[in-house]
Amino acid sequence: FDRLDAVEASLDGSWDAVRSLLGGKGANLAGMTRLGIPVPPGFTVTTEACLAHLEAGNVPPDGMWDQVADALQAVEASTGKRFGDPSSPLLLSCRSGAKFSMPGMMDTVLNIGLNDETAKGLIALTGDEHFVMDSYRRLIQMFGSVVLGLRDDLFEHVLDEARAARGVATDAELTVEDLHGVVQAFRRIAVRFPTDPMEQLRMAVEAVFSSWNGKRAVDYRNAAGIAHDLGTAVNVQTMVFGNLGEDSATGVAMTRSGSTGAPGLEGDFLVNAQGEDVVSGTRATRPIEDLAELMPASYSQLETIARVLELHYRDMQDIEFTIEAGTLWLLQTRDGKRTARSAVRIAVDLATEDLITQAEALARVTPDQVDFFLHPQLDATSRAAAIADGRALATGLNVSPGAAVGVVAFDPDVAVTWAAEGRDVLLVRAETKPDDVHGMLAAKGILTTRGGRTSHAALVARQFGKPAVVGVAALDIDMTTHTATVATEHGEVVISEGDWLSLDGSSGEVFIGRLDTVVPDLSDEWLSTLLGWADEVRRLGIRANADYPVDAERARGYGAEGIGLCRTEHMFFQADRLPIMQRMITATTTADRRDALEELLPMQEGDFLGLLRAMDGLPVIIRLLDPPLHEFLPTHEELGSRITDAKIRLTAAGSLADVDELLGGLRADEDLDDRVRALQEANPMLGLRGVRLGLVHPEILRMQTRAIVQAACAAVTEGLDPRPEIMVPLVSHVGELRTAREIVEAEAAAVLAEHGVEVPIVIGTMVETPRAAITAGQLAGEADFLSFGTNDLTQMTFGISRDDAESGFLLEYLRTGVLADNPFGHLDPDGVGQLMEIAISGARAVKPDLAAGICGEHGGDPRSIAWCHEAGLDYVSCSPFRVPVARLAAAQAVL
Ligand code: ADP
């Protein structure tokens, strides 16, 4: 570990190359050594050696063992101990460590070098037979399961019996005689356990190499998106002992809170313990603050080291330490895993503390993490009701925020099966192991009955953004019956597999049944700061797709700079308007249609006024009616069964008045059915919709224009600054836009004249057919702005029906790799994107300053946002909840 300079020099000083070669753990052990931090001496067998070994069919590369022997000699020299020498035995750990951290996924063996002779020597040296025998049994157990592939429960069973025979609860309470018995029993289980220390080391190193291709490791890499061809390094390191008595301890800590980001050490430790005891959840850990009282000198040294590490790595660190008889040793450091909230706070705090720049802070938070702030929480009323009717089940540690509601699965395979059936599942386990990760990924949330903040369950949950509550000690799981029992104040409750539970990873609460969830507001002060920095950096404007004033207000609160798309038809679906809308559509004369439109006018005007108020001073793009009219009517099938129903009731009608009424309804339904059939089209998405509707029924166009302009006039009268922009949908030929524009302009001019008010009339068009994109130069002559409707544009460019494809063959395409990405999720740069580029350059050749934006679903997708930035669009428009995400993504596109 003390030759980092040489390694770095050989790799041209590239830290990334150092990490690739030595693995993250090895690189950082050497890094800490160079910083003067106490690290037990050791050396790293490189990932190159691992890859060569695996490639050659488990044959170590030439010279590897000679180099190991040399390195071992240097370690012996610096420790003054000798490997395998009973008079001064050196014990080693053999630790996996890949380039990217894969906590607990591969294997580690501790206490290598112990056999009957060295054990005796160590007893003589330390005078602590209990410690030595405890270490010895750990070696055989770890070696047995990791290297020899024996089942760990064989060993655990022996320990269970020993504890039972002695009548004690923990291994630490076993006597020296008990431990001798345990070692004997272990040796009988692990018959191939080698007594030669060198042989132990050799087999352990090769086992760690092989663990790179173990199932757990492969599954984890698939889930975390880590390449499979990196290999793992092996760190061979002098053992230090946290199990040497009451002035020894072992623990893990984060230099800042991994859940909230608050400054100060956060972690767990155990007195008189070794290795995995802390993370395995088998013993109750103590919070790191207790260490300040128990071992104040070590604690303050740990605080200093934490600061040194943060300054050096310029990030929050997750460290492993051991205190051996009062001496502190660091065993590992890495960038700490953290929740979204913690990531944001840490990035902002580090920039404020000048450890990183604001640009780095922006780059360190992912759009997904911003999205997480909008994750569901338990609804307060629903929670209060649950508490009131005694459905509060238990509490545990709140290790990964967000609410999760689902049916209980006690088995990860069950969780996977149920999730595949579309059920929401909570994985409930005593503790989780790397073997359970597939179930954790399938689950909506995770609950464990044991373990702490740094337990496997907590780490994995945080990394994958799964709400989790761990250490719910009140819950007692019985895996033979697949039930869990809890003694509550209302008596014993039995939870069976498949029962509904709700958990809150932010508070640690668990409830029986399905609670409602809500999306919280974005009032986090660090997030506001970060997004403020994003706003200073980004060039793209961010607007929202919003149809109702409440959405517009929310969007503005989230930082939207206007409305990029208001879909007017959504308003017509409201219960008070649908009947009028249907009358308008089914009208057989223009006069009847005008009557219905007359009734709709004030309603639309009210809607638009609400939007203009919410977005006072900002652009509000209102799209004219777009969908095929049959969408507002009942289907032929629905009407058919209504008609049949009425006919049956007619035969059974009691009075003449009843007959009259039923007949009236029947005739109305039959008339409606005629209209539905008349409007029926073979391809409605390519039929009478968009601008075509407005040209066939200009009175609809006029009514909508009137509503918009009257709303603007009203807003002006209120002293506001309305900026409505009228958008014509689904244009494919400039003739359509020209005609629509004439109608809109004439009506707008009439309204303005009536009101004697001046409001600029801005008219633009959507670009959502390939022909519109190709002829955007012509459209630009008639348009004040362009907006790409990438949902339709993608649909029409691919010739794929979005409504059907995403539940059909498109999934198959993605599964088999025919398509790498869902083009409705990420904008397709090669096809749709190229059309957009043609459109932008064509339009700007005519009008260099023509504003152009995007209002399809892609407007909220970070990858598509980056593309829009590069393509020179002026803004993206997305759903209100994506606005904060888009603000960050647009800033990251600049960086
Ligand atoms: P992982 O990558 O799964 O965290 P590690 O290699 O960090 O595996 O080993 C797990 C634990 O074993 C460490 O957290 C530490 O407690 C213990 N350990 C490893 N090496 C040593 C050592 N040289 N001395 C004492 N304890 C060790």
Ligand code: MG
């Ligand atoms: Mg570790």
Ligand code: MG
């Ligand atoms: Mg469209």
